[in-house]
Each structure stands twice: as C-alpha cells, then as structure tokens.
Amino acid sequence: MLTLNNPALLRTECYLNGEWVTADTGDTLSVTNPATGKIIATVPACSAAQTRAAIDGAALAQPDWRKRTAAARAKVLHAWHQLILAHQEDLAQLMTAEQGKPLAEARGEIAYAAAFIQWFAEEGKRTYGDVIPSPFPNSRIVVIKEPVGVCAAITPWNFPTAMITRKVAPALAAGCAMVVKPAEQTPLSALALAVLAEQAGIPAGIFNVITGDPRVIGGELTANEKVRKLSFTGSTAVGRLLMQQCAPTLKKLSLELGGNAPFIVFDDADLDAAVAGAMASKYRNSGQTCVCANRFLVQASVYNAFAEKLAQAVTTLKVGHGTEVDVTQGPLIDEAALCKVESLIADAVAGGANILNGGRRHALGGTFYVPTVLTNVLPTMRVAKEEIFGPVAPLFKFETEAEAIQMANDTEFGLAAYVYARDIGRVWRVSEALEYGMVGINSGVISTEVAPFGGQKSSGLGREGSKYGIDEYMEIKYLHMGL
Numbered sequence: 001m002l003t004l005n006n007p008a009l010l011r012t013e014c015y016l017n018g019e020w021v022t023a024d025t026g027d028t029l030s031v032t033n034p035a036t037g038k039i040i041a042t043v044p045a046c047s048a049a050q051t052r053a054a055i056d057g058a059a060l061a062q063p064d065w066r067k068r069t070a071a072a073r074a075k076v077l078h079a080w081h082q083l084i085l086a087h088q089e090d091l092a093q094l095m096t097a098e099q100g101k102p103l104a105e106a107r108g109e110i111a112y113a114a115a116f117i118q119w120f121a122e123e124g125k126r127t128y129g130d131v132i133p134s135p136f137p138n139s140r141i142v143v144i145k146e147p148v149g150v151c152a153a154i155t156p157w158n159f160p161t162a163m164i165t166r167k168v169a170p171a172l173a174a175g176c177a178m179v180v181k182p183a184e185q186t187p188l189s190a191l192a193l194a195v196l197a198e199q200a201g202i203p204a205g206i207f208n209v210i211t212g213d214p215r216v217i218g219g220e221l222t223a224n225e226k227v228r229k230l231s232f233t234g235s236t237a238v239g240r241l242l243m244q245q246c247a248p249t250l251k252k253l254s255l256e257l258g259g260n261a262p263f264i265v266f267d268d269a270d271l272d273a274a275v276a277g278a279m280a281s282k283y284r285n286s287g288q289t290c291v292c293a294n295r296f297l298v299q300a301s302v303y304n305a306f307a308e309k310l311a312q313a314v315t316t317l318k319v320g321h322g323t324e325v326d327v328t329q330g331p332l333i334d335e336a337a338l339c340k341v342e343s344l345i346a347d348a349v350a351g352g353a354n355i356l357n358g359g360r361r362h363a364l365g366g367t368f369y370v371p372t373v374l375t376n377v378l379p380t381m382r383v384a385k386e387e388i389f390g391p392v393a394p395l396f397k398f399e400t401e402a403e404a405i406q407m408a409n410d411t412e413f414g415l416a417a418y419v420y421a422r423d424i425g426r427v428w429r430v431s432e433a434l435e436y437g438m439v440g441i442n443s444g445v446i447s448t449e450v451a452p453f454g455g456q457k458s459s460g461l462g463r464e465g466s467k468y469g470i471d472e473y474m475e476i477k478y479l480h481m482g483l
C-alpha cells in the first residue's frame with residue numbers, strides 16, 4: 001500500500017497546457033509494482049490529437065517564457081528545486097513503488113535529479129555569445145545564443161526522475177518549452193514532478209507530461225514540425241528509429257543510448273578499491289543502468305584475487321523489496337528483463353563460463369535475481385556483446401595493456417568505461433585510447449550535473465549536464481554588423 005505524506009503527489013492524469021486531463025478516448029495504461037506484480041495505478045493513454053494540442057500549447061506559451069530574463073526563469077526553477085527536495089521522501093516512495101529500486105537509491109536519485117535544476121537555473125544566466133573581428137572594415141560579427149523553441153523528451157524507466165530533469169532543466173533555463181513522454185512503466189514519478197512544477201509557478205504550457213502508447217505519442221512528437229528538438233534516453237534500437245522519424249522535419253537531436261561499459265582492472269590497481277567501485281557501478285539499480293560495468297576485464301595476474309573478492313562482496317547485498325530497511329538490491333523491472341539475464345547466463349555457461357555466485361532466480365520469486373559473478377567468460381559470448389541490464393558481472397582475462405584496450409573498444413557502444421590502475425602513465429595512455437564518452441578512473445560512479453554526460457559511437461549524440469548540456473537547447477545566430 002502506497003501512503004504518502006502528501007497524497008496530492010500521486011497524480012493519475014496528464015499535465016498538458018497547465019491542466020490535468022484524462023485521455024480523450026478514455027483509454028488507460030496500468031502501472032505495476034515490480035516487487036509485488038500488483039497494479040498500483042492507471043494513467044491516461046493519450047491520443048495523437050492530445051499530443052498535438054500539448055505541442056500547440058507549448059508553442060503558444062514559449063515566446064513569453066523566452067522573453068523573461070534568465071534570472072526570472074532561474075527564480076521559478078529554484079522554487080521547483082526546493083519543492084522537489086522538500087518532498088524527497090514522498091517522491092522516493094513513489095519511485096520505489098513503480099520502479100523497484102531500494103528507497104535509499106530512490107532518495108539519492110531525487111537529490112541528483114534536483115541538482116540538475118539548481119545547476120541549470122544558474123547556468124541559464126551564462127549562455128554567453130561571442131564577438132569575432134570581421135575581415136571587413138568597420139564591422140563586427142556578434143554571435144548570440146537563442147532558445148531552440150518547443151522541445152520534446154522521451155525518457156526511460158531506469159531513472160524515472162533524473163532522466164527527466166536532465167533534459168527539462170537545461171531546456172527551461174534556456175527559454176524553451178518541453179513536452180515529456182515518460183516510460184510507460186514509470187509515469188507516476190514524472191507526474192509528481194509536474195505537480196511540483198505547477199506549484200513552483202512554471203507557466204502553463206512550458207512543462208507538459210503526456211503518457212500513453214509510445215508509438216502514438218512518439219509518432220506525433222517526431223512528426224510535428226513545431227517540435228524543433230527531441231531529446232531521447234533509451235535503447236539504441238529505439239534511438240535509431242526516432243532519428244529516422246525526425247528526419248523529415250530535421251529536428252535537433254540528443255540521443256543518450258545503450259552502453260557496454262568495460263571495467264578494466266590492472267595488476268597495479270588497489271583491488272579493494274576496484275571491488276568497491278565494481279559494486280557501485282555494477283549492482284546499483286539491480287544492474288539496470290546505462291553506465292553499468294558490463295564487462296570486467298581483469299589482468300591475468302590479479303584475476304583470481306579480484307574474482308574472489310568480488311564474489312565475497314556480492315554476498316553482502318541484500319535482495320528484497322525496496323521499501324524494506326537494509327535492502328540493497330530490488331527486483332528487475334519485469335519478467336522480460338529477467339528472461340534476458342537468464343538467457344545470457346545460459347549462453348555463457350554453455351560456452352564454458354563458471355558461476356562463482358548466483359546464476360539463479362531469488363527465492364523471493366517474481367523478478368528478483370541473485371547477484372551473480374561469472375568467471376572464464378570469453379569475448380565471443382553474448383554476454384560480452386549485449387547490454388546485460390541485470391546484476392551479473394562477467395569476468396574476462398587479459399595479459400597486456402594493448403589487449404585490454406583492444407577488448408574494451410571491441411563493441412559498437414561507447415558510453416562509459418572504468419579503469420583501475422595506479423601507474424599514472426598507464427592511466428593516461430589507456431584513457432586516451434578508450435573510445436568512450438566518459439572514463440571513470442579509480443572511480444565507479446561518474447555522473448554529476450556539472451559534467452558533460454554522453455556517449456560515442458552507437459551510444460548516442462549530444463551531452464547532458466554542464467555548460468555543454470544547455471547548448472543542446474540553444475540555436476547559434478550571428479549578426480554581421482556594419483558600424
């Protein structure tokens with residue numbers, strides 16, 4: 001039973017153009033608690049016509065929002081940030097109920113999500129242009145930045161709040177309006193953000209949350225020419241599809257897609273620190289994180305020692321319902337995710353991998369899975385090529401630095417990578433050779449609002465966070481001025 005201190009945060013209508021609405025067709029989507037398998041709410045399955053109306057509303061509201069000073073926009077964003085922090089506990093409860101992650105992680109995500117709003121409220125004041133000396137006499141070239149206009153966001157279920165604020169905060173700070181379609185598994189966190197946005201005084205039409213069939217809403221968001229930018233976080237397959245759908249209207253795109261992060265442990269690494277980093281990177285959110293370590297590449301001379309220490313560490317994880325005190329690993333999002341994990345492990349074992357820990361469903365049933373460590377894993381196995389998105393650490397062996405780099409880059413993805421080593425020369429050489437957007441060095445946690453999060457290769461386009469993140473929502477214009 002979900003009980004909130006402020007029950008008004010559990011909203012089950014969409015927030016479009018400053019109004020709370022149901023679907024014009026009357027259709028709904030069910031929201032299931034992955035820990036219990038029970039339906040906890042239903043939300044509207046809105047139509048393409050409603051999506052169009054939301055875009056129209058955003059297009060009408062955006063010019064006034066844009067005309068405000070950045071300081072005036074920041075004031076409203078700071079109010080939203082404060083309200084989110086004031087309701088951190090309720091928001092965390094909602095997130096755990098629909099997503100399954102332990103409450104401590106959910107609380108952490110709320111603070112992290114709010115930090116983007118605070119950061120971009122201030123960064124919006126620093127969207128400086130430039131003055132370029134002209135090659136012609138008596139003239140100057142002045143470069144200015146302007147908001148893109150109406151933007152759309154399509155977000156995943158694994159970080160139901162942060163994946164929204166990472167996009168909405170820079171967009172609003174820049175002077176844009178946003179229509180957000182959250183994942184169908186986790187709409188309640190998104191709608192609660194809208195409740196607080198309304199309270200904070202974000203004007204009607206500037207922040208909209210629409211729920212429903214992804215193809216219906218995504219189809220309109222990508223086809224509508226009033227939407228000038230799409231920011232998407234999710235799988236590479238859907239990212240490619242949306243990119244195609246945006247081609248006719250040539251929208252700007254940010255795509256934060258899948259990963260296949262290598263976690264490289266060299267023989268000079270502090271092994272205890274590497275295990276601590278591995279635990280944070282791999283088992284957080286039950287391994288359902290795009291920057292999760294997906295392949296552990298361990299130098300042969302420390303392979304057994306690292307494997308033993310990691311297998312020991314995972315026994316300290318407590319699997320259970322995210323609302324229970326001390327639980328450190330919740331369920332997977334659904335049965336399909338669990339089946340994928342099982343089939344990857346079966347493939348590895350059939351090819352000769354050993355299960356050092358786990359490798360089976362948890363006695364709790366449902367979608368709970370025992371944290372797993374696999375040894376003797378080979379780069380030819382499926383587990384080396386696909387995003388696992390579950391609590392499974394496959395350990396690969398390498399001999400030389402060159403081999404580690406070759407194995408690390410042997411994937412279409414290029415989101416996050418991790419390197420554990422003490423030799424500073426090695427750290428530089430390897431980091432520069434890695435074809436990844438982010439490298440954690442002796443650190444298993446890399447994401448922060450002040451850094452440019454994003455990937456290379458099939459992991460996507462664009463950056464979120466930092467000064468680079470706000471540029472994604474700004475057009476560049478220059479004035480060639482005769483004096």
Ligand SMILES: NC(=O)c1ccc[n+]([C@@H]2O[C@H](COP(=O)([O-])OP(=O)(O)OC[C@H]3O[C@@H](n4cnc5c(N)ncnc54)[C@H](O)[C@@H]3O)[C@@H](O)[C@H]2O)c1
Nearest residue numbers: 155156157182183214215218234235238256257258259290
């Ligand atoms: N790079 C990053 O920043 C980052 C962060 C979190 C998750 N991810 C990635 O997200 C994936 C997991 O999320 P998922 O399983 O929800 O991904 P997904 O691609 O299935 O879904 C993501 C979003 O896209 C929507 N969607 C699905 N099909 C659509 C369609 N045809 N048209 C329009 N919208 C559509 C979904 O409703 C959801 O809102 C993983 O690959 C993970 O690596 C990436």
